[in-house]
Amino acid sequence: MNRFWRTPLLILAVMSVSALALNLTLAPAQEAKIVPYVPTPQEVVDRMLELAQVKKGDVVYDLGSGDGRIVVTAAKKYGVKAIGFEIDPERIKESAENIKKAGVAHLVEIRQQDIRTVDLSPASVLTMYLLPEVNLMIRPNIWKQMKPGSRVVSHDFDMGDWKPLKKENIKDGSSWDHTLYLWHVEAGKK
Numbered sequence: 001m002n003r004f005w006r007t008p009l010l011i012l013a014v015m016s017v018s019a020l021a022l023n024l025t026l027a028p029a030q031e032a033k034i035v036p037y038v039p040t041p042q043e044v045v046d047r048m049l050e051l052a053q054v055k056k057g058d059v060v061y062d063l064g065s066g067d068g069r070i071v072v073t074a075a076k077k078y079g080v081k082a083i084g085f086e087i088d089p090e091r092i093k094e095s096a097e098n099i100k101k102a103g104v105a106h107l108v109e110i111r112q113q114d115i116r117t118v119d120l121s122p123a124s125v126l127t128m129y130l131l132p133e134v135n136l137m138i139r140p141n142i143w144k145q146m147k148p149g150s151r152v153v154s155h156d157f158d159m160g161d162w163k164p165l166k167k168e169n170i171k172d173g174s175s176w177d178h179t180l181y182l183w184h185v186e187a188g189k190k
């Protein structure tokens with residue numbers, strides 16, 4: 001097996017088993033959690049935002065924002081408005097602490113909302129670290145709601161037959177491989 005695929009496939013296996021375990025063991029209130037928490041290493045976050053070519057005036061959305069690291073970095077490095085959507089109260093608490101520590105409360109907001117219900121139309125940059133089937137769930141909303149020219153970056157998982165403009169591999173500080181995908185939203189895609 002190509003070594004670039006080994007890490008994403010291993011992560012996918014761990015995430016899928018965890019997702020199954022979550023579904024089997026958690027109370028109904030937690031059932032909306034369709035992706036387990038696995039944080040994106042900071043150097044990979046930095047590259048995701050570079051790939052998206054974040055610039056002044058952009059609005060960055062992160063679906064399933066975890067501890068808020070992507071939205072906090074977007075605000076801190078690029079001075080843009082950034083909104084994270086997260087279902088887990090523990091992660092939301094951590095995000096609030098991280099936002100405060102980084103001094104970006106005027107730019108960053110975390111909404112406790114199911115990612116499947118998010119209106120993506122205000123976003124010009126969308127970041128995701130979800131699962132392949134969840135990416136496919138979100139894809140029609142991207143095409144319907146995001147404006148042409150908006151950028152979408154996914155960590156480790158693609159979008160089925162929607163071919164990326166760029167795909168690149170990056171190693172984190174512990175030498176784990178990560179794959180990043182970039183798409184540009186085009187007019188009239190269905």
Ligand SMILES: C[S@@+](CC[C@H](N)C(=O)[O-])C[C@H]1O[C@@H](n2cnc3c(N)ncnc32)[C@H](O)[C@@H]1O
Nearest residue numbers: 032033034035038039040064066087114115129
């Ligand atoms: C793989 S983690 C990614 C975290 C962050 N985006 C990052 O890259 O570090 C996925 C996140 O999605 C959240 N999540 C799972 N299901 C969700 C749902 N239905 N709505 C909102 N967030 C959800 C999880 O709690 C978790 O924090």
